[in-house]
Amino acid sequence: MTDIESRIDATRPHTARIWNYWTGGKDNYPVDREAGDRIRALHPGIGEYAKADRLFLGRAVRHLAGQEGVRQFLDIGTGLPSADNTHEVAQRVAPDARVVYVDNDPLVLAHARALLVGTPEGRTDYLDADLRDIDTILAAASKTLDLSQPVALMLLGVVIFIEDDEESYAIVRRLLDALAPGSHLVLSHTVTHPDMPDVDEAVAFWNEHGTPKLTQRTPAAVARYFDGLELLEPGVVSCSAWRPEMPTADVAMYAGVGRK
Numbered sequence: 001m002t003d004i005e006s007r008i009d010a011t012r013p014h015t016a017r018i019w020n021y022w023t024g025g026k027d028n029y030p031v032d033r034e035a036g037d038r039i040r041a042l043h044p045g046i047g048e049y050a051k052a053d054r055l056f057l058g059r060a061v062r063h064l065a066g067q068e069g070v071r072q073f074l075d076i077g078t079g080l081p082s083a084d085n086t087h088e089v090a091q092r093v094a095p096d097a098r099v100v101y102v103d104n105d106p107l108v109l110a111h112a113r114a115l116l117v118g119t120p121e122g123r124t125d126y127l128d129a130d131l132r133d134i135d136t137i138l139a140a141a142s143k144t145l146d147l148s149q150p151v152a153l154m155l156l157g158v159v160i161f162i163e164d165d166e167e168s169y170a171i172v173r174r175l176l177d178a179l180a181p182g183s184h185l186v187l188s189h190t191v192t193h194p195d196m197p198d199v200d201e202a203v204a205f206w207n208e209h210g211t212p213k214l215t216q217r218t219p220a221a222v223a224r225y226f227d228g229l230e231l232l233e234p235g236v237v238s239c240s241a242w243r244p245e246m247p248t249a250d251v252a253m254y255a256g257v258g259r260k
Contacts, residue, residue: 013209016105019157020080022050027080027111035209043202049251053188056239056255057156058084060186063232063243063257064152065093070184072151074141076102076131076175077158081111086154087124095121100141102127131158134174150182157253159225160190163215172225181260184232187225188239188255192216199252222254229258 013035017028021036028036040046064070071094075086078101087099099122101112109128118124125144129136138147145151153175162168176185192200200216207213223236234241239255240248 014105014107015161015206015212015214016079016103016108019050020082022046023054023082025080025082027107035206039202039205042205043198045249045251046199046202048249049190049253052238052240052248052251053156053253053255054082054084055244056188056242057086057154057186058089059243059245060255060257061086061089061152061154062093064184064186065090065097068150068184068259070150070152071097072145072149073097073099073154074102074137074145074151074175075099075154075156076137077155077161078103078108078112079105079157080108081116085116087116087118087122091119091122095119098123098144100125100127100144102129102131102137102141104128104130131155131162131171134171134178138175138178147178148180150184151179152184152186153179155185155187156255157188157190159187160214160216161212163213165217165221168215169224176229176260179260183260185226185229185258185260186255187222188253189222189225190214190216191219191222191252191254193219193252196252219254223256226256226258229260232257232259 013032017032018036021028021033073086090097112126116124123144127140159168203214203216236256238250239253240251242255
């Protein structure tokens with residue numbers, strides 16, 4: 001058994017694996033599927049959030065690689081590989097794009113090393129690190145990315161694991177401060193919203209039974225991550241409403257893209 005395999009806990013449901021289950025993946029365990037089904041019973045639409053977040057990732061990366069000319073992506077909290085991962089979307093537009101994935105979940109890392117293979121012209125690398133390990137992330141990422149040139153900082157569904165508001169804002173700011181002008185922040189976050197009370201119940205169930213625990217924030221609190229950045233239209237909205245190919249229902253996962 002490798003060191004990574006020894007760190008995988010199949011006895012407790014885990015966010016990345018439940019997300020994988022909801023998006024139709026097979027990299028999950030019975031405990032994850034059971035928890036996922038119970039959460040979906042509390043909030044039947046929650047499986048659509050995972051799909052909406054993945055579609056938002058694709059639209060945002062295509063825009064940045066295409067219209068904005070971004071060629072470097074730092075994806076922290078990447079989750080389990082699935083269809084249209086960041087490097088696949090970016091390198092489809094720009095084969096020379098470089099992507100660094102960061103995650104500290106052992107199952108994610110085990111699959112990332114096996115599955116996330118980029119184009120010959122580009123580069124795809126992986127880093128075992130926690131979001132809080134900012135110096136480690138930046139030092140390792142700089143071996144693949146040129147931080148003096150624009151980078152897209154991808155933080156999809158990851159700052160929800162930082163409970164303290166000020167700590168979470170400080171982490172995002174420190175990461176952005178290390179990046180060149182012309183860099184972009186792509187961020188999504190589960191929200192608490194008076195129109196969606198069953199989301200709160202589902203999150204409460206998760207925090208009682210699953211790992212790691214989640215922190216919801218209001219849409220206004222999510223927008224604060226973009227302070228000082230130039231928000232791309234349509235701003236911070238439900239991720240299903242960020243430049244969709246066709247109108248879809250709002251989900252309690254808000255997202256935005258901002259330019260430094």
